[in-house]
Amino acid sequence: MDISQEVRSLRDEMGMNRREFCDYYAIPYRTMVDWEAGKRKMPEYLLRLMEYKARMERMIIAEDR
Numbered sequence: 001m002d003i004s005q006e007v008r009s010l011r012d013e014m015g016m017n018r019r020e021f022c023d024y025y026a027i028p029y030r031t032m033v034d035w036e037a038g039k040r041k042m043p044e045y046l047l048r049l050m051e052y053k054a055r056m057e058r059m060i061i062a063e064d065r
Helices: 003-013 018-025 029-037 044-056
Strands: none
Touching: 003 029, 003 044, 018 029
16 A cells, blocks of 8 residues: 555544644644645655554544554
8 A cells, every 4th residue: 555545544544534634643734635645755654653643542443454
């Protein structure tokens, strides 16, 4: 799976729209749009940290990842 798809998948698993996700992680909205569109490449370590934070704070709804 492409990293842009993975970040979208994480957001979907958390049950958040883009704005909520950006607010939760303090990420600029435009950056998130570019990551999901594949215009900018999100660092892989950042995705792992975001997933870790979501799991520790029990924000992930789906447990199939």
